[in-house]
Amino acid sequence: MKKSNEPLWWAFFGAGGALSALCLPALLFLLALAMPLGWIETPSFEAASGLVHHPLARLFLFALISLSLLHWGHRFRFTLYDGLQLKHLESLIVVFCYGGAIVGSIFAGFVLWQL
Amino acid sequence: MSHPTRYRKYHPKLYRTRMPIFWWVRKWTHIHFITRELTSVFVAFYAIELLFLLRTLTRGQEAYDAFLAWLQTPLALALNTIAFLMIAFHSITWFNLAPKALVIRVGELRIPPVAIAGMNYAGWAVFSAALAWLILSA
Numbered sequence: 074m075k076k077s078n079e080p081l082w083w084a085f086f087g088a089g090g091a092l093s094a095l096c097l098p099a100l101l102f103l104l105a106l107a108m109p110l111g112w113i114e115t116p117s118f119e120a121a122s123g124l125v126h127h128p129l130a131r132l133f134l135f136a137l138i139s140l141s142l143l144h145w146g147h148r149f150r151f152t153l154y155d156g157l158q159l160k161h162l163e164s165l166i167v168v169f170c171y172g173g174a175i176v177g178s179i180f181a182g183f184v185l186w187q188l
Numbered sequence: 189m190s191h192p193t194r195y196r197k198y199h200p201k202l203y204r205t206r207m208p209i210f211w212w213v214r215k216w217t218h219i220h221f222i223t224r225e226l227t228s229v230f231v232a233f234y235a236i237e238l239l240f241l242l243r244t245l246t247r248g249q250e251a252y253d254a255f256l257a258w259l260q261t262p263l264a265l266a267l268n269t270i271a272f273l274m275i276a277f278h279s280i281t282w283f284n285l286a287p288k289a290l291v292i293r294v295g296e297l298r299i300p301p302v303a304i305a306g307m308n309y310a311g312w313a314v315f316s317a318a319l320a321w322l323i324l325s326a
Contacts, residue, residue: 087289093231094279099316101234101275103323104241105268109259116326118249124326125242134242138235145232152225157209177232181239187246 082147082171089144092137122188131185139178146174227278230271237268283308 107113116124125131150170153159159166212218244251258264286308287301 089231090278090282093235093275094282095312095315096319097231097234097275098272098279098312099319100238101268101272103320105234105237105259106265106272109256109265113324115256116323118245118252120326121252122245124322125245134238138239141231141235145228145235148225148228149232152222152228156212156222156225158207174232177236177239184239184243184246188242 082143085140085143086147089140089142090148093141093144096137097141125188131188135178135181135185138181139174142174142177142181143171146170223274223277224281227274227281230274231278233267234271234275237271279312283312 103113108115125134147170150166153166153170154163212222241255244255259268283305287304290304292299292304
């Protein structure tokens with residue numbers, strides 16, 4: 074029997090779904106709505122750099138970003154299959170979804186390494 | 189001795205009705221389903237936006253200020269408002285489904301689904317408060 078790597082993608086989907094559900098609403102609300110609308114004070118460049126400089130902070134952000142992308146990759150793959158009936162484009166969709174998530178994760182690692 | 193082969197179009201055993209592409213707009217539960225599935229697009233959108241915000245920290249004060257200015261444009265605010273609603277929907281549907289995926293037993297006793305959903309919501313509150321504290325004290 075051909076070994077399936079489906080459980081691996083599902084594990085990423087689950088971990089990413091949970092982590093994004095816990096963290097993203099607060100981060101998005103504070104950084105992308107409350108801050109630009111002036112409801113809370115925007116941290117200075119130095120303060121923001123200091124906040125994310127700790128290796129644990131960067132590791133957390135890497136996990137959050139890469140797992141969120143992998144969560145998207147797995148879920149969106151099936152959204153395309155079921156919602157738009159694109160089963161015949163399977164290989165293209167798999168490359169786009171998982172490939173996109175992996176490329177994004179590598180980019181995230183590269184950016185966070187430099188912080 | 190040649191018999192012209194006659195095919196029967198739409199053989200009753202082989203005929204399948206085609207599903208219309210927009211099958212999911214007909215029923216509320218289907219719209220709920222497809223909306224929940226599409227939240228992943230906004231999860232990815234915000235993950236990338238956050239990554240670009242972090243990248244400005246490697247590029248200096250000007251890049252940071254420019255990104256903050258972009259966040260104030262009507263387009264960015266509109267996109268982020270939609271993304272916030274969709275990601276909140278993701279969180280709620282995720283935590284409500286968790287008891288179905290996670291069946292915990294203590295001896296004979298099954299932890300009631302409401303308790304597991306409750307723990308998830310409590311975790312959500314703790315994570316949100318911790319992140320808010322970190323950002324507001326920066």
